[in-house]
Amino acid sequence: MFRLQTENINIGYGEHLIVKDLTVEIPDKKITTIIGSNGCGKSTLLKAITRIIAHESGTVILDGEDISKQDTKKLAKKMAILPQTPESTNGLTVGELVSYGRFPYQSGFGRLKKRDYEMIEWALEVTGTIEYRFRPVDALSGGQRQRVWIAMALAQETEIIFLDEPTTYLDMAHQLEVLELLQKLNEEQERTIVMVLHDLNQAARFADYIIALKDGQIVQSGNCESVITHNVLKEVFHIDAEIGEDPRTGKPMCITYNLMKEEKQQ
């Protein structure tokens, strides 16, 4: 069963379609990763599914109903989105920012209730950000800040979480830290996670399901063994990749690659 899917969606303006006639199903309670070259429509697709941008035609269906017909506040209780590198937060403290994750559950002036406090505590705890709760978000390092934003998405208490390049600007250790946190949430709490990643080896290592996009259309989707292959990477990224096996995880990995030289000469 798929709770979430798109049916023939087109995204873009008039002639300039970024995503064309795309039908995709997001497996429940799994980690799905979208890969593709710059400008292929990965982020655009993520934004359309989460109703941040409108789509031209087609439908995004969540729980059997078109999301554009669903109440946006109710949707916010089902899915959370962490946009790409949110900008400065102007002196907001970590605790305050995470508490905004409770926005869809509040009404009126927004007094926090017991359940809200519990969820905020839990989100801070599980992301390891509780020790900086009174510090301004802007004063934290990139990795810490990213975890704070993830904490806000977690406080939203949704079964589906979308993340647009959650590892950008992080060093290798912090990248892994964020991805392991997401994996833990998926395994322990059965959350559905959908993210855009640039690093193919990270996608192979953490994703149950990979969608490879090119020019707004799917080249290949499926488990990592069927997507991280020489031919798919050639088609998607225009690279000549050497695929091996990760000696620790057994997953496919891109060991080295070159640009497709022979085609350039043509």
Place this chain on the structure above:
Amino acid sequence: MKKETKTSIPFRYKMITVLLLFVGTFIVSIVYGAANIQVKDVWLSLASNAEGSDISIIREIRLPREIAAVFVGAALSIAGAIMQGMTRNPLADPGLLGLTAGANAALAVAIVLLPSLNYFGTMLACFLGAAIGAGMVFGISAIKRGAFSPFKIILAGAAVSAFLQAISEGIGIYFNVSKEVSMWTAGGLIGTTWGQLQIIVPFIVASMLIAIGLSRQLTILSLNEEVAVGLGQKTAQIKAVLFVIIILLAGAAVALVGNMAFIGLMVPHIVRAIVGTDYRYILPMSAFVGAILMLLADTLARTINAPWETPIVAIISVMGLPFFLLIIRKGGRAFT
């Protein structure tokens, strides 16, 4: 890891302090002026039916004038805070983004076309003008994609303001109504009457209450628009309502006092330094800090060169310009 605790003072103590300061400033502004007045008479004029020349100066001249100062300060500050939050632009201000210039131009047109217009009509003209001014600035900024950067909006605001100001002055000269027009644009709070207040103040109060009711939405919106949508905010509706509120507040302020830049720019920055980034605190606090600033400026306007009045606009600009430059120096980005 050592445990950190919250150290800041609760909002209510800050609010009480500002309220006391506000009451103090209000009394000072009534006592000091061209005519020497005893504190006792202030009390009598407010709390009794006693008669006397000083008492009637207070009741008929100073009280309406200072009440106007309070509401103009509050309206412009809240409008500025909303604009800064909505556009995530620390330089936003009703006076700098064409709203007050638009209201002024509409006022000039109204004086020529409908010379017998009452206060209510004048105010409506100001609302319309403020909307046109803001529409022009955002329209020009929106022509190019991604052009909503702080500085581009300010440039568009400066250009539109200059254009609208030229229109006001042109109308004034051509139709020989310069005196009437400049009575508003430079006249400040001189001659504010109870009648004017009765019509305009309810609009300001209603707009402020709606704004404070939406303050939580504004905080979310000020973070990042995508985050706001993701959290389930109906951003288009919220922005439309906030836009109308800004127009009402700026238009009402112009109908009372004329052109007044910088108040809406300065006050939210001062307030953020005190209460942080949550608009549930910023908006009410801005109203009072704005009122205090206007009262002080008006008291100065009446006293530094008594018995002649110094234009309050000049005093506010002298305070505001260095502030503006300071924010520019911080890169037009930093909010605190």
